[in-house]
Amino acid sequence: MNTGQKNSPEQYISDTVDLSVDLGGLRLKNPVTAASGTFGYGREYEPFADISRLGAVIVKGTTLKPTPGNPAPRIYETASGMLNSIGLENPGIEVFLDIHLPYLLERGVQVIANIAGNTFEDNETLGAMIRRQSGVAAIELNISCPNVEKGGMHFGTDPDMVFQVVNAVKKVTDLPVIPKLSPNVSDITIIAQAAQAGGADALSMINTLMGMAIDVKKRKPVLGNIFGGLSGPAIKPVALRMIYQVHKEIDIPILGGGGIMNVTDVLEFIMAGSSAVSIGTANFVQPGISVQLINELADYMVANNVAKISDLVGAAVYK
Template structure:
């Protein structure tokens, strides 16, 4: 049967399983760190077991209170955030938050961040022996902290050094999250690949700011923050396209994904999996809508295996 997309319906259920550097996912839809809490917050709205992977919010060695308020402001087609990696610290996460995720059948990826290279190595080693952690996402790209974060991700040599420290501390899959706030994202990707990364997450937020014209002052307490949402999608798709052509690592693509069509764009550009972020704030079921839409797209276009679509726009 011909469909509105011009394809034909394949009645067999398509194969959705993907692999990110040794981390097996039942489907390509994950959550973007910092937009889904620690998972349990969204359990009343969706069945977490249906996710391809759960990426929890950023974890540091010690608890962090985060930045001063205001921390969030809506912008045209997106939001600016300056949370500042507020989190309870790795020990509280392991002891009190991680066990609650054991009841779900999905890989848990922990986003880690630090002020120093040594911080990243210590976090990797501590989480390596934590039951229930499937992989690590290395945050070297957060734009709203004063130390670490984007300072590491904007320097290819430093990005590689952090990656080596994490690689030395764990046998779990290491996925490095890249910043778009660089001259050449391909250069950074190449360096972390040589340093031992198993995969890439891209992109993190773009650095931006907003000014209150009545008060004549910056809106955010931290002045600048990270721009996310649909406004950044063209930048993110371009970055995935460029890195896919030059670096042979699987990519989790993200940045402005709201619909299944958005997700398929990333996959065609070279992403093996995708992460839904800001859309979760508007629609708590956004991940499920994207997953259902990808499945429908594959059926209507006669695609048997999701991996057939990865990078297909390059061919």
């Protein structure tokens, strides 16, 4: 008889190193999350990974009413990156709460809802609909989508608006509120400070960088929506720089991401000041990457005598 108990990867990890992090009152068992819009509602990735092992799944951005999204083509590959102009296509908050959320909760997934109201009032309404009672762990407030005419980035580039919308959502929900910041500003620290003053529990950064591509044969823009958001390894240096800058100026934790493809990238984001990381475009390339990175992060910690991953947060930041 085999007397040796076989441990699950999770047990193995928790016995040897501490991967858990605090994200503004939200406890994550490890710092790896799946970024909103790149992971659907989780189920699409179940054939490739045990999604319940993730620190959290940040689901597709939710509007109040169903949103059809932008005209095709919506995506285009660029050098080490991709442009997207999905336009927040989603079935609306009710379908999310009634169908997708229970599915994820039944599987033991920690869910962060991403809300993306078209108006100030929509964000308030959405915030009020998503409370602790619903089973959601936190709200990521999308004030940075570059692909919608109303709301989106419009909120995220004006410090007064950022303060007000964060403050309004904070008042109506009992969950941690994590605004997702737009990189399409000249000084991101001003926006970050406004979000913090508005009561943000943590900051998510960065959303995509606005860009475009031209079809030279047709002599017109490639994307149906003309502009799109650039993601992938191409934006990683920009994301790191912004997280580094913001970490120096604010006191709340950062959920960092932008082109993370491997464990070295994860470590760079943590050392630049991210308490947790979000994996986005990499999910499209390696559908099991997010869970794989948890294991690789644990391996790194064991090999480098890092007992707690939280000890590395901001390790490279000269304050």
